[in-house]
Amino acid sequence: MAKFTHGPLLSPSDATSAYDAGAVDSGTCITLPSGGSTPSPATVPAVSCLPSLVCVGMAKAGTDELRGWLSLHPNLSSSTDREVQYFNHGIFRAMPGGVVGPVHHRSLLEAALRTSWSEYAARFPVPREHIGRVLTFEKSPGYARPQHNLSRVANGIERHVPFLMRRLMPSVRLVLLLRDPVALVRSRFVHCLRQAGRQRRPPLPSCGGAVERDYESMLTAGAGLLRLEPGGAAGGSPLRPVAEFASGPSSLLNRVLAHAGLQRHDWRASGYPGPDGSLTFHPRKSKSVRERASRRPLLPGFEAATRDALTPVLIRFRTQHPCLRPPWPLGSATSAASGPTDRADTSPLCRARGARTHAAPQ
Numbered sequence: 001m002a003k004f005t006h007g008p009l010l011s012p013s014d015a016t017s018a019y020d021a022g023a024v025d026s027g028t029c030i031t032l033p034s035g036g037s038t039p040s041p042a043t044v045p046a047v048s049c050l051p052s053l054v055c056v057g058m059a060k061a062g063t064d065e066l067r068g069w070l071s072l073h074p075n076l077s078s079s080t081d082r083e084v085q086y087f088n089h090g091i092f093r094a095m096p097g098g099v100v101g102p103v104h105h106r107s108l109l110e111a112a113l114r115t116s117w118s119e120y121a122a123r124f125p126v127p128r129e130h131i132g133r134v135l136t137f138e139k140s141p142g143y144a145r146p147q148h149n150l151s152r153v154a155n156g157i158e159r160h161v162p163f164l165m166r167r168l169m170p171s172v173r174l175v176l177l178l179r180d181p182v183a184l185v186r187s188r189f190v191h192c193l194r195q196a197g198r199q200r201r202p203p204l205p206s207c208g209g210a211v212e213r214d215y216e217s218m219l220t221a222g223a224g225l226l227r228l229e230p231g232g233a234a235g236g237s238p239l240r241p242v243a244e245f246a247s248g249p250s251s252l253l254n255r256v257l258a259h260a261g262l263q264r265h266d267w268r269a270s271g272y273p274g275p276d277g278s279l280t281f282h283p284r285k286s287k288s289v290r291e292r293a294s295r296r297p298l299l300p301g302f303e304a305a306t307r308d309a310l311t312p313v314l315i316r317f318r319t320q321h322p323c324l325r326p327p328w329p330l331g332s333a334t335s336a337a338s339g340p341t342d343r344a345d346t347s348p349l350c351r352a353r354g355a356r357t358h359a360a361p362q
């Protein structure tokens with residue numbers, strides 16, 4: 001069932017008591033003063049509603065593309081920011097005096113959540129007449145990424161993201177996009193180099209370091225987050241949806257919709273046809289057409305070496321999630337020996353889960 005935005009509308013003074021009463025969840029709406037912090041009788045309060053769908057990563061797996069596409073859907077309303085980053089950054093700013101160093105006490109974070117959740121909700125404005133007809137969403141790949149920059153962010157805050165999300169929005173539906181690790185590693189490497197060029201930080205050599213650990217930690221954190229979905233802990237929720245944009249946006253997007261409880265959508269009618277007949281959500285912004293056509297292929301030597309380095313990670317992934325169709329090839333040194341891990345598990349349990357995951361929306 002889709003968790004649409006809904007009333008009754010809370011007023012800002014009700015925010016904390018509603019939180020204490022367990023009356024806050026995905027779709028909960030709150031009125032907030034529009035146009036500044038000093039409400040006047042003439043100010044019509046804007047309504048903001050907590051998200052029902054959150055894409056938690058992986059970074060560089062096409063999360064922006066997903067956001068662009070979903071924004072075209074008539075029943076979906078995106079956050080105002082490209083990435084909200086509340087559970088791993090914003091909430092930290094709400095902590096009294098700030099915290100530097102490891103966050104040992106979850107209670108501090110929960111206290112900040114209790115008093116600042118309406119600031120998070122404020123990132124999802126919804127016109128009053130759309131309440132009940134739309135659900136809000138955001139994407140923040142940082143939710144599934146361990147923080148490396150420890151200077152301004154509470155060290156270890158990412159460990160608490162699943163608890164905080166579940167506490168605020170028990171019904172939230174999560175999406176973890178995955179991408180072939182080799183392509184993803186290159187994308188992150190290029191991104192890191194660009195940042196290094198701009199900020200002289202992180203130091204250039206660190207861009208190439210710890211790629212396997214980096215990839216695996218995003219995977220593990222992402223899988224950990226998905227377990228907090230309703231039924232996730234008991235049912236051992238599989239990762240979903242698992243697909244790459246490169247395989248065509250329509251089926252991926254419809255799986256995301258099904259997961260959010262929405263009906264299948266005719267994306268062709270919403271998107272723009274690209275020059276080669278493929279679809280894009282925006283002729284200039286979408287990467288479905290523009291960048292894919294211009295992206296240079298990976299150098300074979302780089303691809304082989306990176307895939308070999310990441311193969312142990314992939315094997316662990318397949319062992320931990322046997323119901324998933326293994327999406328990527330293993331390194332040449334190990335693929336022959338990998339045997340059954342190369343095939344998706346077709347046991348009744350996995351088939352049942354697959355049916356639930358890929359069921360056509362009503």
Ligand SMILES: Nc1ncnc2c1ncn2[C@@H]1O[C@H](COP(=O)(O)OS(=O)(=O)O)[C@@H](OP(=O)(O)O)[C@H]1O
Nearest residue numbers: 059060061062063064065141187245246287288291
């Ligand atoms: N449709 C489609 N097909 C294939 N690849 C695609 C698609 N859309 C986005 N991308 C690629 O995804 C990379 C950007 O991912 P993100 O938007 O998640 O990046 S970010 O984490 O928000 O910075 C970035 O990868 P690189 O170009 O390799 O850097 C995009 O090109």
